[in-house]
Amino acid sequence: MTSLPTPVTLADVARSAGVSKMTVSNVINNKPGMSEETRLRVQRAIEATGYVSNAAARLLTGKRANMIGVLTPRLNWPFVTEILQSASTVAEAEGLNLAIFTTASNPTLERERAMLLRTLADGVLLVIPSADEHQVFGNVVPVVTLGAYGERTVKVDNFEGARLAVRHLIELGHTRIAHVHGQHNDLRDAAEREQGFVSALEEAGLDVLPGYLQDGEFSEEGGRRAAHALLTLPDAPTAIFAANDRSAIGVMEAAAQLGLRVPHDLSVVGFDDIHAAAYTDPPLTTVRQPLQQMGEKAARVLIDLMRGETGVEQHVLFPASLVVRQSTAVPRAHQEVRVSP
Numbered sequence: 001m002t003s004l005p006t007p008v009t010l011a012d013v014a015r016s017a018g019v020s021k022m023t024v025s026n027v028i029n030n031k032p033g034m035s036e037e038t039r040l041r042v043q044r045a046i047e048a049t050g051y052v053s054n055a056a057a058r059l060l061t062g063k064r065a066n067m068i069g070v071l072t073p074r075l076n077w078p079f080v081t082e083i084l085q086s087a088s089t090v091a092e093a094e095g096l097n098l099a100i101f102t103t104a105s106n107p108t109l110e111r112e113r114a115m116l117l118r119t120l121a122d123g124v125l126l127v128i129p130s131a132d133e134h135q136v137f138g139n140v141v142p143v144v145t146l147g148a149y150g151e152r153t154v155k156v157d158n159f160e161g162a163r164l165a166v167r168h169l170i171e172l173g174h175t176r177i178a179h180v181h182g183q184h185n186d187l188r189d190a191a192e193r194e195q196g197f198v199s200a201l202e203e204a205g206l207d208v209l210p211g212y213l214q215d216g217e218f219s220e221e222g223g224r225r226a227a228h229a230l231l232t233l234p235d236a237p238t239a240i241f242a243a244n245d246r247s248a249i250g251v252m253e254a255a256a257q258l259g260l261r262v263p264h265d266l267s268v269v270g271f272d273d274i275h276a277a278a279y280t281d282p283p284l285t286t287v288r289q290p291l292q293q294m295g296e297k298a299a300r301v302l303i304d305l306m307r308g309e310t311g312v313e314q315h316v317l318f319p320a321s322l323v324v325r326q327s328t329a330v331p332r333a334h335q336e337v338r339v340s341p
Contacts, residue, residue, distance in 0.1 A: 017045035068302060069121030070100040071114060077218075078274035079244065079291065080127055083146055086295030087125060094303055096122075117141075123306040125298055126150065142305035144298050147189055152305070154298040154316045158189050161287040161320030162196025162241065163203075165269040168285070168322055169239040170204045172330050174267060177201065178209075178237035180216035180226040180247050190218070193243045193271060212237060216247035223250020224257075231258055231266070238266065238331040245270035245277045245286055252280060252327065263329035273323055282326035290318050 014021045019042060027034055027042040068091050072080050084100065091098045099121065101113040114137065117124050123142040126149075137143045145153045169177050179197045182190030198208060211233050214226035223242055227250065230237055242248035248270030255266050262268055262282060270277060273288035297316055304312045 012049050013042065013045045016049050017041045066095070067097045067099050067121045068299070068306075069117035069124045070098060070127060071103065071110070071117060071124060072100065072127035073103055073105045075100065075102055077246070078276060079272050079289075082274065082291040083127060083295040083298075086292040087299040090296050090299035090303070096303070123302045125302060142302060144302040144305070146294060146298050147187070149188060152301060152312070152314055154294055154301065154318075155189065156289040156294065156318045157320050158192035159196040159199070161271060161289075161322075162193040163200040164320060164322045165241045165271065165285075165287050166197050166200035167204075168324065168328065169241065169267060169269065170200065170206070172239075172267065172328060174237075174239040174331050175206055176209065176212075176235065176237045177206070177239045177241060178212040178214065178230045180214050180223055180230075180240055180242040180251060182216065182218045182243040182247070187218075190243055197241055209235065209237075216242060216244075216250065218244050218247055220246050220250035220253065223247030224254040225250075227251040227254035228258070231255065231260065239268070239328070240266065241269045241271075243271055245272045245274045245284060248284055248286065248327075249276070249280055252284070262327050264332070267328040267331070269328060277323075278325065280327070285325045285328040286323050288321045288323050294318055 010021045010024055014024045017024065019038065023034070023038060024042050024045075025031075027039050028046075068087075070084065070087070072084075075081060075084075084098075088098050099117070101117060103109040103113060114124075118137050118140050121141060123144070124137060126143060126145045126147070143150060143152065145155075147153065147155055166177060179194060181194045181197075194213070201208060212230065214229050216222040216226040223246065226247070227240065230240060231254065240248075240251050242251050248268055251268050252262050255262050255268070260266050268284065270284050270286035271289075272291070273286045274291075277284040277286045297318075301312055301316065
């Protein structure tokens, strides 16, 4: 039976470099006080002995890890998973690893994991970043943002997409139209969709009625809570535009719980066109983001930056399109949608 090779130890590196084990440890841990000559000698010894032969070794010797880092709030958002599937395909074709870090929208985790990727990764994709997340990286590592923040962004036209959704409802005859928005205090994409909603109403000479803006938190549960608040108003809306498909699904669930039928009693429009949108009951009318193309484009822009290419696009804006399914219809004539709280 062939025996396994003996692992290279810290002492082996120290012998090769002609220094102490403590000096090797100090270099590995980037401790101050080392002369450049000593640091280089240790780094050469690490490479020569193969002390660590994985990504960590390349980091210790001042090299990157052939890695694209991804920072995103959550992986259970269909928007995120569809984006990352296509980005991963591009990365793998280029011989690059994809390391994904989640933050749960926790500012402390955001900063800690951003700082870690700043050290580990050759380039970073920020998916749905908070307002200042991208600032952590400075000019240390190339960054591309899938969203509205950053020096280099790949995003959909949120404003025009929202206008398409609301115009569709207005053309059907709806005048009492509410909006279940996203976390626009943190996410500019959500704010842009709300601005598009308001713009389409103003264009049609309609007002945002009292109580008609509710936070759906970009989640099913948030959509349910927001819809319940809207549908129990004295003058409840006949149509709701939700800032994403997940909250739109929550809106439809709340309507069913309150005994309302979609679209007979309530029309609902979402945003994203995630895979599940075509399979809700009824299938969801929504604004389509070209998620696969967006993920591919973001990865390719980032790889170009990592390779030092010139003339790389700064801001890529994909058009939105409306996908009309069965969750929207003409409102019933003279209907007052009233539900007891």
